[in-house]
Amino acid sequence: MAKNYTKIINSLPSSVPFVGPETQERLLDKQFDSRIGANESVFGPSPKALKVIKDEASSLWMYGDPENFDLKIEIAKKHNIKSENIVVGEGIDGLLGYLVRMLVEPNDNVVTTDGSYPTFNYHVNGYAGLLKKIPFKEDFEDLASLSSFSKKLRPKIVYVSNPNNPMGTFNNKNEIQAFINEVPDDTIICLDEAYADFVPDDELIDINVNQENLVRMRTFSKAYGLAGARIGYGIGHENLIKNFDKIRNHFGMNRISQFAAIESLKDHNHLKDVISRVKNSLKKIEVIAIKNNCKFVKSSTNFLAIDCGYDGLFAKKVLDNLISNGIFVRMPFTSPENRCIRVSAGTDEDINLFEERFPKALKQAKDFFNY
Numbered sequence: 001m002a003k004n005y006t007k008i009i010n011s012l013p014s015s016v017p018f019v020g021p022e023t024q025e026r027l028l029d030k031q032f033d034s035r036i037g038a039n040e041s042v043f044g045p046s047p048k049a050l051k052v053i054k055d056e057a058s059s060l061w062m063y064g065d066p067e068n069f070d071l072k073i074e075i076a077k078k079h080n081i082k083s084e085n086i087v088v089g090e091g092i093d094g095l096l097g098y099l100v101r102m103l104v105e106p107n108d109n110v111v112t113t114d115g116s117y118p119t120f121n122y123h124v125n126g127y128a129g130l131l132k133k134i135p136f137k138e139d140f141e142d143l144a145s146l147s148s149f150s151k152k153l154r155p156k157i158v159y160v161s162n163p164n165n166p167m168g169t170f171n172n173k174n175e176i177q178a179f180i181n182e183v184p185d186d187t188i189i190c191l192d193e194a195y196a197d198f199v200p201d202d203e204l205i206d207i208n209v210n211q212e213n214l215v216r217m218r219t220f221s222k223a224y225g226l227a228g229a230r231i232g233y234g235i236g237h238e239n240l241i242k243n244f245d246k247i248r249n250h251f252g253m254n255r256i257s258q259f260a261a262i263e264s265l266k267d268h269n270h271l272k273d274v275i276s277r278v279k280n281s282l283k284k285i286e287v288i289a290i291k292n293n294c295k296f297v298k299s300s301t302n303f304l305a306i307d308c309g310y311d312g313l314f315a316k317k318v319l320d321n322l323i324s325n326g327i328f329v330r331m332p333f334t335s336p337e338n339r340c341i342r343v344s345a346g347t348d349e350d351i352n353l354f355e356e357r358f359p360k361a362l363k364q365a366k367d368f369f370n371y
């Protein structure tokens with residue numbers, strides 16, 4: 001048995017980076033009343049994107065353009081770069097897989113933050129890379145340690161998510177630039193900017209496609225509200241981007257997703273509106289946290305980490321209570337970050353439900369632990 005599988009496959013555990021809310025609903029045998037756990041956008045896609053999705057439905061008999069030509073032109077306009085500096089893929093998740101495949105051979109070192117976005121680690125494990133993890137420093141990614149570790153280990157990739165998931169913290173552009181300057185040239189810096197749309201442009205480092213060891217990842221899953229359409233892109237030096245074309249799944253992009261992304265990029269008003277609705281929603285969640293004597297971590301994303309006041313076991317109990325009461329939320333995996341639960345921005349209805357059920361979840365957890 002299992003004779004024909006690769007050594008890597010045989011060595012891997014049967015795990016997934018995240019258990020989906022649908023899986024949990026099947027286990028609970030009921031649907032969530034509020035889905036505020038996966039940092040999706042409850043505010044949905046642009047009406048322009050929705051229109052093209054409907055209008056183009058009958059063209060689905062055709063494959064999508066394997067070059068993502070028109071979409072790359074729109075992305076290039078947004079960032080004032082050339083199409084040669086852009087790779088489009090099946091979400092950042094898909095692109096992370098390609099990046100690791102391009103660079104990591106068994107036992108190669110890769111550096112990341114312990115407890116940061118786990119899908120990256122999942123891909124590294126899938127190619128038998130060796131993950132070296134730096135702990136968070138007071139809920140922030142510790143850029144100084146990430147760069148000094150990179151100098152020492154000369155890893156194939158150093159991964160940073162900024163703003164960060166799961167804590168929502170943001171390392172400012174001076175810190176990021178200093179980090180980039182410190183990392184050795186032979187290490188590729190993967191700067192995952194899934195939540196960059198929630199940060200004012202002038203607070204992000206300038207786009208610099210001349211740096212050969214930097215790739216920045218963006219997505220349509222968050223502010224653009226197209227998580228289910230699976231569209232992400234990487235920005236980088238032409239030489240780095242060219243290598244994606246050697247291995248990416250050329251027909252991996254859904255034709256309708258390509259059109260939807262193009263229309264989304266043209267709808268600046270919708271993007272602005274979503275960003276302001278997310279900010280309002282997070283403010284309401286902050287107020288709920290305070291009302292329940294909980295602290296929160298200031299967020300630069302579309303979610304808020306609420307500090308439940310005790311350890312990971314306590315926060316897990318709160319989370320479980322919320323889940324069994326119809327509210328889908330998630331929490332960080334590592335200590336001490338796992339003292340928090342992570343709540344995504346929601347509609348007023350979502351937030352009202354959370355406001356009603358969070359105190360009960362806290363109380364049940366306190367009763368359970370006798371606090």
Ligand SMILES: Cc1ncc(COP(=O)(O)O)c(C=O)c1O
Pocket residue numbers: 038039090091092093094117161164165192194218219220221227230231232
């Ligand atoms: C830091 C980070 N990177 C990537 C992703 C996934 O992005 P995509 O939907 O484009 O695969 C997420 C989603 O939660 C994320 O938090």
